[in-house]
Amino acid sequence: MPEKLPEEFAPTGPKLSKLPVRPPPPLRPALFSDEARFALRLALLAGGTELAAWAWIGATAGR
Secondary structure (H helix, E strand, O other), rough: OOOOOOOOOOOOOOOOOOOOOOOOOOOOOOOHHHHHHOOOOOOHHHHHHHHHHHHHHHHHHOO
């Protein structure tokens, strides 16, 4: 094990700041208006299709 750190890793002076360096919070992804409209329509279409399928299964299950 080396006794001294290599020059590029060795601290050369005092810390520049007494506060810890923290990364900024992650950015929250956002949809454009046309993408949001498409996602809403797709969700409504999928939900309506599933509701119709369950209604059909419920109507034909009692026969």
